[in-house]
Structures are given as structure tokens and as C-alpha cells.
Amino acid sequence: MASRSAAGVIGLVLLLHLVTAAAAVEGNWREEQARDRVPRVPGQGFNTSFAHYAGYVTVSEQRGAALFYWFFEAAEDPGSKPLVLWLNGGPGCSSIAFGLGEEVGPFHVNADGKGVHMNPSSWNKVANLLFVDSPVGVGYSYSNTSDDIKRNGDARTAKDSLAFLLMWLERFPQYKGREFYLTGESYAGHYVPQLAQAIKRYHEATGDKSINLKGYMVGNALTDDFHDHYGIFQFMWTTGLISDHTYKLLNIFCDFESFVHTSPQCEKILDIASTEAGNIDSYSIFTPTCHASFASSKNKVMKRLHYDPCTEKHSIVYFNLAEVQKALHVNPVIGKSKWETCSEVVNAHWGDCERSVLHIYHELIQYGLRIWVFSGDTDAVIPVTSTRYSIDALKLPTVTPWHAWYDDDGEVGGWTQGYAGLNFVTVRGAGHEVPLHRPKQALTLIKSFLAGSPMPVQSSAHSDM
Template identity: 90%
Template sequence: MTSGPRSRLLALIGLLLLATATVSAEAEDWRAEQERDRVPRVPGQGFNASFAHYAGYVTVSEERGAALFYWFFEAAQDPGSKPLVLWLNGGPGCSSIAFGLGEEVGPFHVNADGKGVHMNPYSWNKVANILFLDSPVGVGYSYSNTSDDVLRNGDARTAKDSLAFLLKWLERFPQYKGREFYLTGESYAGHYVPQLAQAIKRHHEATGDKSLNLKGYMVGNSLMDDFHDHYGIFQFMWTTGLISDQTYKLLNIFCDFESFVHTSPQCEKILDIASAEAGNIDSYSIFTPTCHASFAASKNKVMKRLHSVGKMGEQYDPCTEKHSIVYFNLPEVQKALHVSPVVGKSKWETCSEVVNTHWGDCERSVLHIYHELIQYGLRIWVFSGDTDAVIPVTSTRYSVDALKLPTVTPWHAWYDDDGEVGGWSQGYKGLTFVTVRGAGHEVPLHRPKQALTLIKSFLAGSPMPVQSNMRSDM
């Protein structure tokens, strides 16, 4: 009579032990995967880092053999309490490792000699756990075993692959499941970021899976709407004195929206005139020096002194991209970052011309996605460096205005920690717009301290600091 209940009890105990063993084995699996991706040090790192970081691949399509490369940095202090932030660069075809990490918001920036790294005192991992992703395939160290895969990229597949990456990455780093999660990026990531946010939203709705606890996104100098982005460029060039009155008038006559996107002979001629009038400047940052040999040589002398303490001064370096090309092509760097030998056989590029040239589907506007995600309740911020002539502040303001959102907080100046005007801001119902004074296309490169204030305010859901927060001695 007692054998039946006892047998059932023993069977139940057996199942519990089996389940415990299975969970333990799964835990060992992800711990082993994390340890495999851990990066103890990188070449030319003459300092100790107080945080852990990991680099490697996540396969996003077994069928295509497509794998995306990531580099992840835990927060400098108390990572368990900090949110998870993804950074994406655009192009399309540009590497988030090259730009976002190597010269903007990452903890390590590449030295002027291209042989090592130094600490970034304004790294965003001071306030968050930061994940950098090279997306789509063919960008940076990301690859596909399907030979023509890099010719088939576009907006839709990039969002799909990036979502697949995030879901699989969380299986490798399950401690971040359910953690507050934010998307950030710049330039063509003005497409990537809202499209990925939309894909995450739809994944939530279709599956009920909330492992990706998306709370909001922030994009800078971002492509938002082809018409308004185009409409603001010529106005910016004229008001900043880059082109003449006559050229401005002719641009508006011969380079209407269709002619600008699919250039006519008349439009090309006047664009050449505009380029000649503007001169040899960096269109991404019109008031800073361009990269030339004499500047790079003098900068290198300064950097030798600064790197002795492992930190870089605030002097602007226009040659940062060249430094990255040297560093990320070093075999010892690729080995330290667990880069696939298949990728190592080809030259690493900051931006892939192949990916850019063969880009497929591209939405003319993402403003409808903004409306959808505002209704979803996401925190949405748009920022703009005001010395960028590629996607200038005028273009972004036209795009934001086109959303027709009610104003909540009128246009006002915000202030940095030194009591200086850091830029201007306006709060709308569902969106915050921020300009960063004196910054170019890559805001954190040109104004790193102000960019750190920006991410702090965004993550806190607080307005940018106003004059009342200035130093008491001002």
C-alpha cells in the first residue's frame, strides 16, 4: 500500500534533481561562453581597467552563416544596478567599434600612433553597461559565410538581424534579461534605432517575451526624413556662410528634392560650385581642423606625454579615424578580441563601401515609427550637434516639427558643469530635442563632457540642466 506513494515521491525527487542539474548545466554553459568572450587586456593598454569587458560573435542566421561582432563593457562601478545601453553607428556600412567605441563614447580610445589605447574620461560606461554592435553583416568584423550576403543588406533585414542578435546575446548574458534597456546611435542609425525599437515592440506583442526591457531610445544628427533632411542642408550652408547668396538661390531652383536624390546635370553643376565655395573643410564639423600630415605629426608628440597616465586631454584630434584603421588591423588586436580568422584575412575598414553601395530597402521617412513608439510610451530623445553640415540642426528641426507634437517645455538654454551654455532644448509631448553647442556630426567626439551630461539626463528621464544648476560662484 505504501509502495505507490513512496514511488511517486522518489520519482518527484528524481525529477527535481534532474531539473536542478539541467539548470546548473545551463548556468555553466553561459558562464563558459562569457569567459570565452572575456578580454583581459588589449594590445597597447598601458593601464588597468576597473571593469570587465567582452568581445566576440553571435550567430544571427544559421542558414546564411551570418554572425555579428560585439564588444561589451560593464559599467565602471556597480554594473548590477546600471541599465544596458546599445550603441549603433550608421553609414550604412560604418563600424560602431571604429566610431562609437574607438573615438566617441567607449571607455578605450585609440592612440594617435594606432598602436594602443587610452582611457576616455567621459566614457558612457560611467553611467551604464555599454554594448557596441557592428551591424549589418559586412560591417567591421561582422561576416557571413554566404558570399553575396553583404550585397543584400537593407533596413528591414538589419532590424531583423539586430533583434536576433540581442535575443541570443541575452542567452549568453542572462544577468541582463529584464534590465532597463536603451538604444542609442547617430547618423544612419537614425533608421537603425527606431526600426530596431519597432521590431522589439512587435516581438513583445507577438510573444509576450519581455527579456528585452526596452525603455527608450536616443539618436543624434540622425537621418529621419529624406525631404526635411534635404530641405535643411542648403539653408544651413547659407546661414553659416559656407556658400554665396547666388549659389543658395540656384540650389533651391535646380536641386529640388528629386534632383538632389537623383541628381540632374544642372544640380550636379551647382553642387560642385557649392563645394568649391565651402572650401577644404570637414563637412561633418565645419569649424574644426581637417586631418592633415602636419597636424597628425604634432598631435603625436603631445599624445606621447598624455598616454603616460593612460588618459587623453580634451584637445580635438581630427585624425581619429586613421588611428583606428591602423589599430584594428593589427593581428594581435584581432586575436585579443576573438575575431574570426575568416575576417582577419581581409583588411578591416571603418566603413564598408560594398555595404553602402549595395544597400537595398531604405525608408524615405521614419517619422511614422516615431508616432507608433511615442504611443507605446517609450522615452525618445533626439540630439543634434550644431556645426554638422551633413545632417545639420536645421534638417533635424524640420523633421521634429513635422511630427506636430504639442510643446511641453519651450525652447531654452541648458548648461554644462562649468556653467557654460551647452546647447538648447525643447520638450514635446513624447519627445525631447537637444542641441549641443559647437559639436559636429559625432557629438561625443567634439563635445565629450557635454555628451556625458546628455546621456546622464536621458537615462534619468530628467531635462537637461538649466541655469539654476550653475556653480554657486558664477
């Protein structure tokens, strides 16, 4: 049964849903889709075979709260493809900036910040792809209520996201009942399972199956405070970022409680660890940091690496352009303030935050949802060690033992293990943003996930004679 608080959330969302549904009966959804259609974006020097839409969905009339979305139909035969929602974390970071602009979206921002280019590994090759800036105060999303963006937290984010989905489906009714999957990374390790839980409880309370949730997948995901923090120290030590002595001191002075509520001793050792690690990108420890020599897309090193470490800076330029905001139907009032990839205000004032979402995994596994967890193995922020400890804490029986999986070139793409109710996949050489560092492997990942198939194993064509 849903808890009392969950039932209250469901009641409010249901009321909003009914109001919106009544309006949709009049056929307004066709007008709303036409209004949100984006013919082209500035700096788009190519045509596309798919339609895309951008705009706002009001999630609370009382607060004047609206979430911004950008939706891309599948590149081919969208009527037969599932609907996939992507969420970035932070909390406070934009799904448009990261998930769309540099990871899984069809359009990636050019190095000059003045245009876009096609992403050959876009996830809209296999799905209809929806990006949402969540919660209010993130990206182009907003609230008309003073200080509302200082009142975000896990519970309200799930509530607003559920309201968004129900009302977005009234605007795009052709996706009602379509197979639906949640995906995301980092703090979306909270957002995604919490939203999945809200959807399932809404189903149980109302019988409304317009959101046909089939499963979810999260990457380098914040999951359990204890295991997440415990795994960081071990990863830093085993990858050679810190000394033996510092590793021992971290485990002495930065136990679970003092790490969450940092003590002076823990702060001192963390500073030492940071100094020892040096000026690296903790989100991708083996790739270069963004500096002046990467300012041009013609940079020889960048071409050799097939990776641009300055993608976030490009997005800051592009999404602050007035002509871009006009093309995406951004609220003109919002456009007057500076667009940011991540909101420090939202992050600094975050309210309720569950210490662990493992109990939600246990609840959702009982529903038979398809649940996958993936991890780029060069991330020192939420490293593969942390994720493995969290999965181990679920105490799920192993179904398929640990083994390598292979990409299209016959190279090891990572490793994987199947559990009863969950599949775990690592992506070799990828950092915190797996699709940014290993786009082709990430496309293989989403293909396998949506098909409910194991990651590919080495074919005979690539095996040794």
C-alpha cells in the first residue's frame, strides 16, 4: 500500500491530471504540439528526419511552477519505438545541458558555442527521447513563487516529475500506454527510482496506466550514502591517486557520520587527498581537463582522443543565446537571467535527501521492472567500487556470473553481472558521464537495455584462431 504521504501526493497529482485531461478532450493537444514544435535551432546546418518539440508543462498552478522539456521523436518509425526519459542530477543540473547537449541527445553543441552538430550515437536511434530540466530552478524551468527554488528536495521533485509526465502525456496522447523507461545519471540515482516508485504507487491508487513504466536504468548513480562514500576512498587508493597513509587516515577520520557531517579532522585529510590527486578531472581521471589549448575544435589532441573536455563551456555559450531561447520557446522572463548548467542555489538549499534508495530497489524489484545499473570505471566521484558495494548490499542472487562484454569493434566494452531483479554493467574507460566518453558503447548499452537482452559477448569473428 502507498504511505499516507505518498497517497497525498497521488491525490494532488490526480486532481491536476483530471483538470488537464478535461481540457485535452477539446482537442487542445494538437494546438499545443504545434505551438511547441521546433522547426530548426540556430546554427543547425543540416536537416533531420525526425520532429522535435520544446516548451513548458505547468506542474503546480498554485506555485506557478513549470518544468522545461525538449522532446525528440525517434529517428525512424517513432510509432513503434518506446518512450525514454533522461534526467541529470546535481541536484540542480540541467538535463538539456548534459544529457542532451553532450551525451545522448541528437544535437551536440559545437565547440564555438554558436551551433549544433548531429550525434551519431544518439539514443533517439532506438527510442523517442524526452529531456526535462528538473526540479524548478534548474535550466529553463521556473516557479513564480518567491523562494520556491530554495524548497526543493527528493519528495517534491518526484511529485512534480509525476505531475509533469501525466500532463505531458495529455499534450502528446499518442504516447499514452507506450512502453516507457526512465534513465539518468549521478543524483538521478535518487530521482529515477523515486519517480518509478511514485508512478507505481499512482498506478495502484488510481488504476491509470497511461504511464506504462517498464523499467529504469541509472549510471554512476548516487545510491547509498555509506557505500558511496566508502567506495570513493578505496577507488582513489587503488587507482594511485592518494598515498597509503592518506587512505588509512581517511578510513579513520572520515567514517560515515563524519563524512556526511564533516569533522575538522576529516576536512583536513580530504584536503590532503585532493592535493595528492593533483589537478585532474575527478569525473574522468584519465582524460585531460579543460584548458586553453582545447578552445578550438581543430585541436589535434582532442581529435585523437575523440573527446572534448570543454563541452560544458560550449553549452553555456549556446543556451544563453537569445535566438536559441526564442527557438526553444523559453519564457522571456527566464531568458533575462543567465542560464547555468547547474544551479548553485538549488544545490545549496536542497531539502530532504534520502540516505539510501536501496529500500526502493527492493520495492520495485517486486513489481518485475527491468532495472539496470551501469558504471563508467574511471569516475572518482561515484566510482564503480561504490556502486558494487551498494549492489552487494541488496543481497540479490547471481543469475549470470561476472564476464566481459564486447563492442561492435570486438573490443572489451566493459564487464557485466546479472542478478535476480537487476543487471549491472560497467563501461570500460568511461567517466562519470558514460555517453560523453564512450558514446558508441553507451548506444550498445541502451539497445540491450530496451531489448531486455544481455550485453553482447565476443563473436567468433573476433575471437582468436
